[in-house]
Amino acid sequence: MTEESVMLRVVLVDDHPVVRAGLRAVLESGGGISVVAEAEDSAQALAAVDRQVGLGEGPDVVVMDIELGGGPSGIETTRQLAQRHPRLPVLMVTTYSSSADVQSALQAGAVGYLLKDASAADLRDAVVKAAQGMTVLPAEIARRALGGTRGLAEALSPREVQILELLVTGRTNQQLAAELFISQATVKTHLNHIFTKLGVATRTEAVAAARTHGIIRG
Incomplete structure (x- = not known):
């Protein structure tokens, strides 16, 4: 099995370019994960996923922020992705930690919820688990939810x-x-x-x- 065959393909959705660059660097630093597309808002996210799916190239996971500028939120975008691509895991990675946000994200179809202050290892591990169909919900986040x-x-x-x-x-x-x-x-x-x-x-x-x-x- 080649390295390419086991590479996890990720679409990264965040409205801050610097944050996206940081998340990309973290995700790709350990090998086995490739960010194949980036998006800064809901429309771009939906288009990027549709394009990758249409090409038959994944993605395996969408890493999504909650706040996406002035348009639809990451939670609404997750809901739309769940309708369009019900088997596609969405991992919420954000700074928002209220119980309402966690509950809304999970109800919208997210398979996991992680805060941006998580370690690099935890972030990469969360993406791998999400791709495997596992729920990613740290204990503290679960308690809040x-x-x-x-x-x-x-x-x-x-x-x-x-x-x-x-x-x-x-x-x-x-x-x-x-x-x-x-x-x-x-x-x-x-x-x-x-x-x-x-x-x-x-x-x-x-x-x-x-x-x-x-x-x-x-």
Whole structure:
């Protein structure tokens, strides 16, 4: 497999040229990621994505800011991209951290939310995870979106809490399905919901977060 074949293609959307230059430098510095197009507003972003898709060249991820000058916001642009290209991951990278902004971005279809003060490694890792279809939501951002620790606990359904308690024992998806009398596909759906709500990407992180917030014991 050549380096080109594994290169992740990114469309970068931010209304500040200097910020775009910085983000491009960070994303491309570690190898494996290429910024194939840039846009400073919603119209340019939609056109750039449509063009890349039309050429059959991706993109794999759109990195999007919330504030895009005087036109439609990054959240509205994300909503339009979700309608046009429903399988295209959008990662929100912004300075805005209010719970309303996080919730609006996720509701619009963003797969992740990261602040611009994140480390270079975290930014590149977030892009890779987004391209793999994983949710990218740091714990602090998740708490803001869900209204703090109490909100996290209340956001989890009783079945999701039950699955978290069983994860402590190291059960596989097949074992969980058999014990709970549900399909493995349903188990995977519950796990994805748990990961999203807790802002984690793995079972180990989910258990750790649930313990930290007092959702489960042991």
